[in-house]
Amino acid sequence: MHRHPAATGRVHTVAAAEATQLSKVYGEGETRVVALDGVSVGFARGRFTAIMGPSGSGKSTLMHCMAGLDAITAGSARIGDTELSTLGDRQLTKLRRESVGFVFQAFNLLPTLTALENITLPMTIARRRPDRQWLDTIVDTVGLSGRLSHRPAQLSGGQQQRVAVARALASRPEIIFADEPTGNLDSRSGAEILGFLSESVRELGQTVVMVTHDPVAAAYADRVVFLSDGRLTDELLGPTAESVLDRMGLFKAKDRTT
Numbered sequence: 001m002h003r004h005p006a007a008t009g010r011v012h013t014v015a016a017a018e019a020t021q022l023s024k025v026y027g028e029g030e031t032r033v034v035a036l037d038g039v040s041v042g043f044a045r046g047r048f049t050a051i052m053g054p055s056g057s058g059k060s061t062l063m064h065c066m067a068g069l070d071a072i073t074a075g076s077a078r079i080g081d082t083e084l085s086t087l088g089d090r091q092l093t094k095l096r097r098e099s100v101g102f103v104f105q106a107f108n109l110l111p112t113l114t115a116l117e118n119i120t121l122p123m124t125i126a127r128r129r130p131d132r133q134w135l136d137t138i139v140d141t142v143g144l145s146g147r148l149s150h151r152p153a154q155l156s157g158g159q160q161q162r163v164a165v166a167r168a169l170a171s172r173p174e175i176i177f178a179d180e181p182t183g184n185l186d187s188r189s190g191a192e193i194l195g196f197l198s199e200s201v202r203e204l205g206q207t208v209v210m211v212t213h214d215p216v217a218a219a220y221a222d223r224v225v226f227l228s229d230g231r232l233t234d235e236l237l238g239p240t241a242e243s244v245l246d247r248m249g250l251f252k253a254k255d256r257t258t
Helices: 059-066 089-099 115-119 121-125 132-141 157-170 187-204 241-257
Strands: 015-026 033-044 048-052 074-079 100-104 175-179 208-211 223-228 231-237
Touching: 015 059, 033 059, 033 231, 048 059, 048 187, 059 074, 059 175, 059 208, 089 100, 100 157, 115 121, 115 132, 115 157, 121 157, 132 157, 132 187, 157 175, 157 187, 175 187, 187 208, 223 241, 231 241
Parallel strands: 048 208, 048 223, 100 175, 175 208
Antiparallel strands: 015 033, 015 074, 223 231
16 A cells, blocks of 8 residues: 555654543542543554453443543643633533544444445534545445445455545544454454554554554554553553563462462
8 A cells, every 4th residue: 555645744753632640530439530640641642552461450431531521620621722621511522523433332323324334424414525535545444345335334344444444544543443343253354354443554644542452453553551540550562462461460460369
């Protein structure tokens, strides 16, 4: 594939999104739960970052706060230069629509729309005309050229998730957040989706942040950050499935000794 112009000139040290001393607390009194406890982390432009940690570690909460889906309790959450806590509901909706792409475990496609209509839906809602050349590049990247007129019920799970990935990429967002994007897929389809996300970073200059519990999925990323009990505990550059497993094993060993 030809490298898209958007992929050139990227400065990887500049954060597409950044948390500073970010805290998120649910409930009060006896029901009070600290989901995030002073987390500071940046997600560089043009890079693929995986967030890992045991159940209840705060990884999905961190992603939801960084994506503007959940309000923060204290600290700072920014996408580019925009501080999310200063935005009202309408401004947050606009930011998510224009600057953020989402891929979830559930495909979240509208059953009455074709694959192409699902891909372009965010732009249709925003009353923006798709960039046809970019759209063709995305459709080619995820291998959907022969499926654009199909509705979700006519597609396999892997194909439906390809549509969801294409939808996330189509508006050329600042950053894509993916929450367990392969959780409902078999290993082959999951590998295809992870390959597409990785290729969007390498070839299209996209920025991807993915929550996963799977060391094999995390190995597609450039970097893995680890959370435990709502705190950032470690990170790994150039991960392999084996190195991620080893690092997770250390966390489990610490848990057994505390």
